[in-house]
Amino acid sequence: MENALLDQPLVPATEALRSTAPVSESEAARLLALEPSEYWLEIARELTWNTPPTTALEGGLGDFRYYPGATGNVSVNCLDRHPPGQTALLYEREDGLRETWTYGELTDATARFAAALQDLGVSRGERVAIYLGNVPEAFIAIHACYRIGAIYSVIFAGFSASAVRDRLEDARPRVVVCTDATLRRGKAVPLKATLDEAVAGLDIPHVIVARRVDPDFPLRGGEHDFHTLLRATTRRAQAVSLEANEPGFIIYTSGTTSKPKGLVHAGIGFLAGAYANVKWALNLRAEDVYWCTADVGWLTFPIFALVGGLAHGATHVIYEGGIDTPSPARPYEVIGRYGVNKVFTAPTALRMLRRAGDAALAGHDLSRLDLISLVGEPLDPETWHWTQGTLGAGRIFLNNTYGQTETGTAWASSMVGLTPTRPGSCGHPLPGYRARVMRGDGSEAKRGELGALTLTEPFPCLARTVWGDHGRYAQTYLSDFPGSYAASDAALIDADGQLWVTGRLDDVMNVAGHRIGTMEMEAALITHPAVSEAAVVAQPDEIKGSVPVAFVVPRGDAQVGEALEAELTAAIVQGVGPIARPARVIVTPTVPRTRSGKIMRRLLRDLLVTGEVKGDLTSLENPDAIEVVRKRIAEG
Incomplete structure (x- = not known):
């Protein structure tokens, strides 16, 4: 990772968020220093139980129980315990229907x-x-x-x-x-x-x-x-009354070469993790009006709305449809109409708003908005600064987080109002989690060194198994680094303890002996005014092992041609270094993406290397993009 990213200054909490933080800074430091089992027992005291837990953890990764013998019910914690007259949901559909x-x-x-x-x-x-x-x-x-x-x-x-x-x-x-x-x-x-x-x-x-x-x-x-x-x-x-480790739900995560995995989460274990996650990543309070833009089909929504959000008793804006329909101004209209002060969304959504232009902001009252938290993929610093400065008028705190379907939470984050962030990073491991970046030989990477992200201890909301196939669970998550959960993501932890997740391990390329993540190359491309979105993938090379190839979606008014491709190549060289010079820059009007907006880099890599796509395509929203990209590659 280049110093151009790591050397950006830490951004402290805003005064507005600091004044409403759930604990003091000294208490936050104490919680961060606690052993995970001690921390999760403290979190349990904030929930409603039939039989409260007396023990935190039995067993270890692959076979563990959190709060063994404790009983309660998730719906009671999310619904019954709140004032019945409090507004829970403000539902709006893209055609204007509201409830x-x-x-x-x-x-x-x-x-x-x-x-x-x-x-x-x-x-x-x-x-x-x-x-x-x-x-x-x-x-x-x-x-x-x-x-x-x-x-x-x-x-x-x-x-x-x-x-x-x-x-x-x-x-x-x-x-x-x-x-x-x-x-x-x-x-x-x-x-x-x-x-x-x-x-x-x-x-x-x-x-x-x-x-x-x-x-x-x-x-x-x-x-x-x-x-x-x-x-x-x-x-x-x-x-x-359910025991804390009884299964609560199954959520399927797509595989690249086989049937999707049905990950099993414990009901009350997930509640504990989601409740704590929302407490720190949003500091959600009963007086907040809050909008989680995620789809109910992705775990972000259960974590930050259905369970973790409702457990805090806030008012939730629920939107059905495309948030940019009928115009890019729709998100601003929704925020203004309901007086939303906190939003949880994806970096893709912010890039979409930025691409639409600043004119869409005009005439909308965003004065109550003081926090935007994010999850889903790395956030480029350019979009971070646009969101904080232009959309938020310098008033909001932008909290980029990191988590996975398997972990049941976005476990890396700023503790809102308490700890700082750095543009482009994912905050730091929250209390209750122990993260370690590993080298391929199993040794721990140094600060600032790119490696494989792992978690070394269990926590209540970690998926317990794959439905009907525990062997697949152990092979997928516990075999790469025995004794640790392997995230299969590339990451580093900087000198200040900030976590940087650069993408899937498959996206880390070895160019002439240099390990380079795609995030910094994509961040360099996004800084160019002609670029709307960018994705970098590795192409095999006989001499260098692999070389980067960039796919770029231009802004609507961009002048496309050889001159632009040369400028974008220069942007990567300037931002990352000569070793990262791309073999090609492919300008394309569209790229394959999921419905939640993520670029499917795996498919770009398949098209580049073999000309065909393989594996699970169930999350692909725009199949027509495959042929468009294939033609652009062939034109090279």
Whole structure:
């Protein structure tokens, strides 16, 4: 990693966030120094239990139990314990539909839907698949599962029928809850039709359909209408007492060459981790109006809204659809309309706003906004400074974090209001986590040295297994560095303890004996005024081992040609050094990306090396981009 990134000054907390921090700076330092097991027992005291924990940890990585013997219920911590009159959800759809739900209304609907599930034969340990967008029914259905001890599995609304089927075949749910459709950039995405194709020939006893787009959407024989079922159920299910390590949900993470992995998270263990994560990464309070822009199908949403967010009792803005529809000004309209003061989003969303131009900001009241937290991929410093200075008028604190589906939290972050950050970094390991960067030979890397990111001790929200295949779990996560969890990401920790995650280990290239991460090269490209987005991948080279190739999406008014490609090559050389000079700069109008906006660098690498793509494509949103990129490569 070049000093151009590491030498940027640390950015302290703003005075506004410092004045509302949940603890003092000295207390934060004490928590950071605690042994993880001691820390997690302290966090447990802030939750509601039937049987409080007396022991933190039994066992070790691969076979551990946190809070053994302790019992409670996630939905009670997220719903019942908050004032019933407090606004819980401010729902808005891209076509303008809006709803408001209080905690009391949400608790009542959850308890009655839980009873309806019980009446359909769903019992403790049974699976329920949730195939929904960002709608209130997702909160109701998921917390109904928590309430009765059912194991839920959220299926991303953008998946194809084959991807949905893979997940249903593996989890074997008794019930699937879906909507007739969801809106996305002005179009109705037919979820129920996709589900019908996916379940053909499968034994799914019950399908419950929330008719959100078409109130007259026809149901098949034996299917249930969500709202009719809810109205007909007057009984409120009691919250069952669950042991802290009982499975709460299964979430699938895509593989590159095989079936997706069903990661199993403990219900109350996940609650503890998500609650603490939101406390530090957002300092979310009951008086906050907060918007998590993630999709319910990605774990970011359960961590920072459905569970961790609700556990703090704040008011949540829930948006269904494309946040840039019908115009790039829509996010600013939503923030102004509801008086949002905290946002959790992805770097991709900020780059989208920056690409749209500053004119979209005009006329919108963003004066209450004082925090934007992020997760999902490395954030380039250029976008960091634009967000902090232009979008936030120098008033906000920008908190880039890092986590994985497997870890169940964004475990690296600033402690908002308490610890500093550095533009482009991911903050520092939060209390309760022990991170180590390793060399290939198993020794620990020095400060500032790029290596493999690992976690050396278990924590409550770490995925416990792969559904039905613990051997795959151990092989995938625990075999590379025995005794540690391997993140498969490249990272370094700088002199101030800030964590820099540069991408997947596959994205670290060895150029003539020099290990170079893609993040600093992409950051150098983003600084060019003609560049909207950039991705750098490795191409095999007989002499150097590998060489970088850059894919660049230009801004709309950019002059594309050989002169621009030369300028971008020079930008990388100047920002990183001559060793990073790209073999090619490929300017393309689009790149393959997931629905959440991440560039799929794996597919770029496949197209560059073999001309074909392989592996799991279920998260690819724009298949047409593959042919566009293939042609651009061939034109070279």
